[in-house]
Amino acid sequence: MLDIKIIRDNQDEVQAALDRRHGGYSVSELVAIDKQVRETQGEWENLRRRSNEISEQFKTGKVSAEEKEALKAETKELKSKLVDIEPQLKELEAKRDLLLQSIPNLPDKSIPDGADENANVVVKSWGEIPDIKEPKHHYELGDELGILDFERGVKLAESRFTVLMDMGAKMERALMNFMLDLHGAKGYREVFPPILVNRDCMVGTGQLPKFEGDFYKVEEDNLYLVPTAEVPVTNLYRDEILDEEQLPIHHCAYTPNFRREAGAAGKDTRGYIRMHQFNKVELVKFVEPDTSNDEHEKMTRDAEAILEALELPYRRIVLCAGDMGFSARKCYDLEVWFPAQGRYREISSCSNFGDFQARRANLRYRPADGGKPRFIHTLNGSGLAIGRTLAAIMENCQQADGSVKIPQVLVPYLGGQTHIRKAEATKTPAAKLV
């Protein structure tokens, strides 16, 4: 959430920045309501002040019986006015808060203008696009190799759920471990958080209140299935004041992720690309404000390092103002090459949120000089989406004989196995235990 004071004092600049998002956001109503809130608050406070003065007279003093009666009568009057004003004030505040929480972060000055993904800019490309004659889709390979079972996923749940079998399941697990190990070696502290979180968490990172229909909710317990590890991990330090020496904090976390994909009807209906449940390793950083731009670049590099280790061709794009997520100030997407589709697909999204999430989640640190608490800057990035990584490996590393060559770095995680083959799908060797 943005700072209401900044909006109030710089309405035109804020509006201009929001216009870059092409989302039809306006602060004019918010500014008007904010004014009303403060006026009403002032009235309310004056009544309270008078009421406090009256109590003070009782406390300290000698007041005659008549005076007491007069004061009591006045209190009664004050109270009836308060009863009048209070619901108004609450309603205005609720309205202001909802409006404030529904306004997205301001795009960073450095990112390109544009209304949608067509205006995104490619920053870099890495790796060589493999020369494969008539490449198969990963879902065709998954079916032939017997490692992706879409029909049974539907039987067990509904569409957009999949069953991984044999080497499919093992690859998923190997990727998870490999990613966590690599990030861990770079100083990201591993976290395994709850997969169900309360509403405060969802509001804290910006999923709610604006996108209520996008998530799975367990009504009976008022808990949400996490749509990304970003939610529980960013909320780890919610409502805390950290010491400056504790910063920066870097975390990595594996969680399954659950998304209803409302509004994605008909999109990516085939394959292992857009699931209601998918696995992901996430990077989350808590940093001092001055360092967040730097940390953003480094975090993006850390995500890219996974793709490079797996030798998957990818490119990095910087999202234009109109294509960026709600809470982000600046966002890089990493896109991996899918040979059968003949195009790049998103596999990671690395965002700098500035103090936007910190203000919502009340994440603060106390400067070393002992000054007032300040909001932390938060960042996060996928490192990486595991399902899409598996799909990308299958397509990019498919061999003429129908097998898939396993990237070198994963071989130790798979008991030395170098290829995914149909024959072996049913009798995979036990992983080397020592």
Place this chain on the structure above:
RNA sequence: GGAGAGGUGGCUGAGUGGUCGAAAGCGGCUUCCUGCUAAGAAGUUGUACGGUCAAAAGCUGUACCGAGAGUUCGAAUCUCUCCCUCUCCGCCA
């Protein structure tokens, strides 16, 4: 699921209906002291939102002792409801 205990500042932990934004300790900050360090002495130190101000500081108002309602001139303190945590028992991976 049953029974009980409890939710107070950055942390631990007192708290009588008004003198309580709240004792004490720890931690933080400032100064002093001793060759350095350790230790010691004194002082200081909550958060949010308003107002004032060009701005900061300062001053000032209001709120905040889990959340909400009630009693009262006045509630951290009394009453009710809810939420959460802990302990014991039961069940369970």
